[in-house]
Amino acid sequence: MTNQSNILVIGGTGKTGRKVVEGLKQHHQNVRVGGRSSDPAFDWGDPTTWPNALAGMDKVYIVYYPDLAVPGAFEAISGLIEAAKVAGIKKVVLLSGKGEKEAERCEQVVANSGLDYTLVRASWFNQNFSESFLLDPILAGHVALPMPHAKIPFVDTRDIAEVVVKALLEDEHNGKTYEITGPRTLTFEEVVQEIAAGTGKDITFQAVSMEDYNSAMKAAGLPADYIWLIDYLFREVLSNDKNQEISSDVERILGRKATDFQEYIREMVRVGVWR
Numbered sequence: 001m002t003n004q005s006n007i008l009v010i011g012g013t014g015k016t017g018r019k020v021v022e023g024l025k026q027h028h029q030n031v032r033v034g035g036r037s038s039d040p041a042f043d044w045g046d047p048t049t050w051p052n053a054l055a056g057m058d059k060v061y062i063v064y065y066p067d068l069a070v071p072g073a074f075e076a077i078s079g080l081i082e083a084a085k086v087a088g089i090k091k092v093v094l095l096s097g098k099g100e101k102e103a104e105r106c107e108q109v110v111a112n113s114g115l116d117y118t119l120v121r122a123s124w125f126n127q128n129f130s131e132s133f134l135l136d137p138i139l140a141g142h143v144a145l146p147m148p149h150a151k152i153p154f155v156d157t158r159d160i161a162e163v164v165v166k167a168l169l170e171d172e173h174n175g176k177t178y179e180i181t182g183p184r185t186l187t188f189e190e191v192v193q194e195i196a197a198g199t200g201k202d203i204t205f206q207a208v209s210m211e212d213y214n215s216a217m218k219a220a221g222l223p224a225d226y227i228w229l230i231d232y233l234f235r236e237v238l239s240n241d242k243n244q245e246i247s248s249d250v251e252r253i254l255g256r257k258a259t260d261f262q263e264y265i266r267e268m269v270r271v272g273v274w275r
């Protein structure tokens, strides 16, 4: 059996964090969820909450919200790492975005911290279509998105979580940077076609320009910093050919193939998320 550690999972109610919490509990680890409604609370916007959340912990899984690329993320990660050292944390695993140059500054803070660490760079999540901003268009039966030619190696959050759990529990992952992708690339149109076929729903896809997409977000009353981030994620991550590459890290680390988008669709149909 793995030695028992005390592990803080920041973002432990989110898309990967929730599954990391479950996985660690299956390995009989002592888990503390780091979130705004946890006790003690952890709030990225309030550094005074960090010492209490870190107290008594050995390891931390860091999910920064909303994204390591946003202004202020570097300062927040730097501050958290300092607080982690004071609290006697031994190891951190950082969730990062594959192909986000701004996120690499935050990765460097972790890599240069002197703590044991693993960097987990993930491509766009499958779960953006079931737990995030791409769910509503799927439910509405009309998906209008920019970057229609981008081939995206969507990854399942279950695979990310399993990698994170191993990284937290096994020393062999110390000092490593992993690139976590799904097993094949899909364009947005292909995603829509596969979800339509899997659900039997009529869902149409429309390619729009980045400018029109931004205008639509603005017209919908979305905040300017949110629009900035979505624009960044489309332009920076999806326009870079390198981000279309498929990594074999999931298979290498987990000893099984990465979850295919079809398997994700079957699971979502089973739980009824697109009904």
Ligand SMILES: NC(=O)c1ccc[n+]([C@@H]2O[C@H](COP(=O)([O-])OP(=O)(O)OC[C@H]3O[C@@H](n4cnc5c(N)ncnc54)[C@H](OP(=O)(O)O)[C@@H]3O)[C@@H](O)[C@H]2O)c1
Pocket: 010, 011, 012, 013, 014, 015, 016, 017, 034, 035, 036, 037, 042, 043, 044, 045, 063, 064, 065, 066, 067, 068, 069, 095, 096, 097, 098, 122, 123, 124, 125, 128
């Ligand atoms: N989505 C993707 O496709 C993708 C791809 C690659 C990397 N990533 C990375 O994944 C990370 C999370 O992204 P996500 O959008 O998928 O979100 P998510 O993990 O589902 O995030 C929501 C989590 O963030 C927590 N949270 C929100 N505001 C917080 C605050 N002020 N203080 C503390 N916790 C807060 C929420 O906890 P409470 O509500 O309980 O406080 C919840 O657990 C980002 O760093 C992003 O760069 C995402």
